[in-house]
Amino acid sequence: MAPRGEQDVLSGGSRGVAPQPPRSAAGRLAVAIKEFVLVAAMAITLSFVVKTFLIQPFFIPSESMESTLVKNDRVIVSKLTPGPFPLQRGDVVVFADPGDWLPPTPVTDAGPVMNGVRKALTFVGLYPDTSEGHLIKRVIGLPGDKVECCDDKGRLMVNGVSIDEPYVKDGQKPSESDFSITVPQGELWVMGDNRGDSSDSRFHDPSGNGSDGSVPISLVVGKAEALVWPIDRLTRLGDHPDTFTKVPAAGVITLGRATPSGEPETDGS
Numbered sequence: 001m002a003p004r005g006e007q008d009v010l011s012g013g014s015r016g017v018a019p020q021p022p023r024s025a026a027g028r029l030a031v032a033i034k035e036f037v038l039v040a041a042m043a044i045t046l047s048f049v050v051k052t053f054l055i056q057p058f059f060i061p062s063e064s065m066e067s068t069l070v071k072n073d074r075v076i077v078s079k080l081t082p083g084p085f086p087l088q089r090g091d092v093v094v095f096a097d098p099g100d101w102l103p104p105t106p107v108t109d110a111g112p113v114m115n116g117v118r119k120a121l122t123f124v125g126l127y128p129d130t131s132e133g134h135l136i137k138r139v140i141g142l143p144g145d146k147v148e149c150c151d152d153k154g155r156l157m158v159n160g161v162s163i164d165e166p167y168v169k170d171g172q173k174p175s176e177s178d179f180s181i182t183v184p185q186g187e188l189w190v191m192g193d194n195r196g197d198s199s200d201s202r203f204h205d206p207s208g209n210g211s212d213g214s215v216p217i218s219l220v221v222g223k224a225e226a227l228v229w230p231i232d233r234l235t236r237l238g239d240h241p242d243t244f245t246k247v248p249a250a251g252v253i254t255l256g257r258a259t260p261s262g263e264p265e266t267d268g269s
Contacts, residue, residue: 055076055077055078055079055222055225056076056077056221056222057075057076057228058075058094058134059072059073059074060072060075060136063197064136064192064193064197064200065092065136065192065193065194065198066193066194067170067194068092068167068193068237069224069237073227073229073233074228074229075092075224075225075228076225076228077221077222077224077225078222078224078225079221080223081093081222081223082217082220082223087142087217088139088239088241088244089140089141089142089145089158089243089247090138090139090239090240090241090244091138091139092136092139092223092224092237092239093138093139093188093190093220093221093222093223094135094136094220094222094224095134095136095137095215095221096133097135098215098216098219101135101204134221136224137191137192137198137201138167138190138191139188139189139190140189140190140191140201141181141183141188141189141214142183142250143185143187143188143217144185144251145158145182145183145247146158146159146180146181146183147179147180147181147182147183147210148180148181149175149178149179149180150175154173154174156174156175158244159248159249159253160248161246161248163244164243165243166243167193167243169193169195172194173196174195175191176195176196179202179205179208181208181209181210181213181214182210184210184211186217186218187210187214187215187216188214188217189210189213189214190215200213224237225237
């Protein structure tokens with residue numbers, strides 16, 4: 001007769017533990033549904049957290065940023081700027097309408113079910129925001145900057161330094177209208193890359209001094225980091241630091257006329 005311990009091993013388990021009966025098909029289905037719901041809930045929660053604090057997709061609603069972005073492109077916007085990372089001249093930013101910049105937008109009705117699904121997916125970040133109530137432009141002036149149009153070569157000037165802007169749409173001038181403004185503290189001067197067809201800071205500044213057309217930084221949703229759709233145009237959106245590298249800090253104005261290289265040309269005195 002085998003020892004008691006050996007009997008336990010040969011029987012396939014510890015003494016007193018009965019083998020579990022196999023689950024029925026209905027039981028397996030219930031477990032699978034439970035696991036699916038748990039995974040879906042985790043995915044939706046994670047997506048909502050990412051959309052709220054890190055990144056969010058947006059549709060491009062107009063032609064104002066051509067040729068960098070065209071209508072119906074989709075971009076990924078980082079919500080870490082402004083925040084842990086500061087805004088810089090040249091950044092492409094998405095911001096809420098400061099007030100009457102946008103005309104009333106007709107709501108596309110896809111039926112109650114699809115409208116609800118789209119709103120829910122947009123809320124949790126699984127569907128790109130349609131950009132209704134938001135605009136996308138490029139930062140040209142930071143708080144305290146003096147932005148002017150234009151020098152004798154038709155270029156914008158920031159703090160007295162002329163800048164060459166490779167992102168401006170081919171065939172467009174840096175600005176059709178002359179202006180000279182100082183960006184208020186806590187705000188930004190923004191312009192579209194399609195300068196001839198962009199209702200930007202220039203066109204919302206009736207005061208002519210920057211106080212009306214500048215955008216409060218508090219309205220900035222984030223910085224557009226990458227063009228992600230259509231896939232054949234997938235690219236990172238640069239801030240063109242070379243354009244602004246010679247521009248002095250806000251509040252510092254160079255003397256004399258800017259040369260083509262961007263260096264100020266003094267009068268020799």
